[in-house]
Amino acid sequence: MPQLKTPLCDRLGMALPIVQAPIGSAAGPALVAAVAAAGGLGMLSITWKDVSRVRQEVRRVRELTDGAFGVNIVLGWEPEERIEAALAEGVRLFSFFWGDPASHIGRIHDGGALVALTVGSAREARQAVEAGVDVVVAQGWESGGHVWGGVATLPLVPAVVDAVGPTPVVAAGGIADGRGLAAVLCLGAQAGWLGTRFLASQEALVHPQYKRWVVEALETATVHTELFDGGWPEAPHRVLENEVFRTWEKAGRPDSGSRPGEGQPIAKRGDGSLIEKYSVEMPTPDVTGDLGGMALYAGQSAGIVREILPAAEIVRRVAAEALEALAAASRS
Ligand SMILES: Cc1cc2nc3c(=O)[nH]c(=O)nc-3n(C[C@H](O)[C@H](O)[C@H](O)COP(=O)(O)O)c2cc1C
Incomplete structure (x- = not known):
């Protein structure tokens, strides 16, 4: 029986080369632990959490599983x-996004992690490895959420693998089933980093209506834009095309500050505070109001995400499909 195993699996302590990509506040302890317990690697997002919450959430993951995260x-x-x-x-893996982590690498290595x-290019990957980065995540332009580079996953991954091998490379962007995982393993990646697929898991901390929109979306349904910039300016991201995007396009794509309905509140958080139009925030389960006008x-890869499943089931299916896809490719 062939196994889906790469050297990175042993290095990070995961049984399978499947990573639940960090998906902002949508990735809490329940999702991370479910993926880790199923043999994948969970990634807990801590960017916007205060220190006591970071401690609490890391401990919670540990209570739920001794799997890798x-x-x-x-x-x-x-x-x-x-x-x-x-x-x-005791966290043993730190992933960074959107900048240069050089000033933190020494401290993290000294701490045993x-x-x-x-990265979005081979050049950045080379610089990262020279600075001491241990694992390179190559993120393609088709990715959901904030998108760092401008190259699609298929050409990016082999370019990065050639640039930094034997440093392990993880492929992100456009992988939502086992066929995608098999493809990136063939490109030389040592794991797949799946965001949109795990967004549509039962454990993801986003509004159920948002999950349904992701499941209903076709592969043509997203746009790459800088529109939802309130709180995180000039940062390209990929979202489902919605009415807010279409109205802005019809208005001739005006600059930030002079767009239709700028500054207008469109939704409310559970605590009653308001969310303005063009905010970077996505609909979490507590949000009410114009969810469809928010950053979705x-x-x-939403085009191949067709149901909302428990995260462990996603890990199991993606692994089984990848084995099947690899076997089918070598038979044909
Ligand atoms: C809802 C959402 C939130 C995201 N938040 C983060 C984040 O906080 N940190 C990060 O490094 N990447 C973030 N990303 C990017 C993912 O980690 C990953 O690169 C991307 O989802 C891969 O493409 P895919 O969506 O096609 O799987 C986010 C992606 C999504 C869909």
Whole structure:
């Protein structure tokens, strides 16, 4: 029986080369633990959580499983205290997004943990490895959420693998089933980093209506834009095309600050506070109001996400399909 195993699996302590990509506040302890317990690697997002919540959530994952997980930090929000808290809790993998993590690498290595960085080109991958990064995540342009580079996964992954091998490369963007995982393993990646697929899991902390929109979306349903910039400006992202995007297009794509309905509240959080039009926030389960006008992050892979499943079932299916796809490719 062939096994889906790469050297990175042993290095990170996962049975399968399947990573639940960090998906902001949607990835809480329940999702991370479910993936880890099923043999994948869970990624807990800690960028916007205070230190006590970081400690609490890392402990919660540990209570639920002894499987493999890491934490993710988007650079730009003063991560030092969160890094210290996670190291003190024994976290052994830190993934960084949206910038240069060089100033944190020494501390994390001294603390006994590994560093991953998301890149969008072979050149960035080479620089990252020279700076001490242990695992390179190559993120393609088709990815959901914020998108760092401009190259699609299929050409990006082999370029990055050739640039930094034998440093392990993880492929992100457009992988939502076992066929996608098999494809990126063939490109030389040592695991797949799946965001949109796990967004449509039962455990993801987003509004059920948002999950349904992701499941209903075709592969043509997303746009790459900088529109939802309230709280995180000039940062390209991929979202489901919605009425807010279409109205802005019809208005001639005006600049930030002079768009239709700028500053207008369109939804409310559970605590009653307001969410403005063009905010970076996505609909979490507590949000009410115009959910469809918010940032509905999703990748082009939404087109092949067809049901909302428990995360463990997603891991199981993706692994089984990948084995089948690899066997079918070598038979034909
Ligand atoms: C809802 C959502 C939120 C995301 N938040 C983060 C984040 O906080 N940190 C990060 O490194 N990447 C984030 N990403 C990007 C993912 O980690 C990953 O690169 C991407 O989802 C891969 O493409 P896919 O959606 O086609 O699987 C997010 C993606 C989505 C869909």
